[in-house]
Amino acid sequence: MAKSKDATGCGQPNRRTVIIGGGALSAAAIVSTSPARAATPKPERQSVQPGDLFRLRDGPHKGELLTPDMLPVGETCIEAFPFDPAADVERSRNRLNRVLVVRLDPSEMDAATREKAADGVVVYSAICTHQGCTIETWVAETRHLKCFCHLSEFAALQGGEVRSGPARRQLPMVPVTLSNEGHVVATDGFTAKPGGAKT
Secondary structure, three states: OEEOOOOOOOOOOOHHHHHHHHHHHHHHHHHHOOHHHOOOOOOOOOOOOOOOEEEEOOOOOOOOEOOHHHOOOOOOOEEEEEEEOOOOEEOOOOHHHOEEEEEOOHHHOOHHHHHOOEOOEEEEEOEOOOOOOEOOEEEOOOOEEEOOOOOOEEEHHHOOEEEEOOOOOOOOEOOEEEOOOOOEEEOOOOOOOOOOOOO
8 A cells, every 4th residue: 555645767766667677786786796707716726627737746756747657557646736837837726626646557447437548647636525635545456546534445447436435426537638748638627526525
């Protein structure tokens, strides 16, 4: 079992005029407070986006952008955060962006997991879906990610499905591919909302 180090008008208005006028005011209030007009979060707080790379937070390649050859197959998971290359910003001001990366044998993965992997690299949320603890442990023998808060385990070869413990939802993944430079790059955001059951 291997464990990582650091293991978001005139006169009186009539009734009809009041209703219509009130409705217009209500509509204006709704438009002005709608989510579409809400301030966009700063890049460092945004959730993982298509095109993001991944910066490693621990291990011998700490601080570098992830490529498959940095990960020994099946041996360990490493913590990372998405990195926006356009804004040159790591999205680490949002705890829910914390991910675990691990490299596995693609022939051992189920088809759905293999489609979201890149050269064997899979990217999972590091936030347990039970109560939001940070997952820090890789169980090499079973290829499971394990949360030691309440002992939930998630199968990395089967899309983060729950294998034991109180968690009810599988771990969200980030589908990835390889860039022309060989970096692991997100093709989409998380497959489901990351975080614990009450997040």
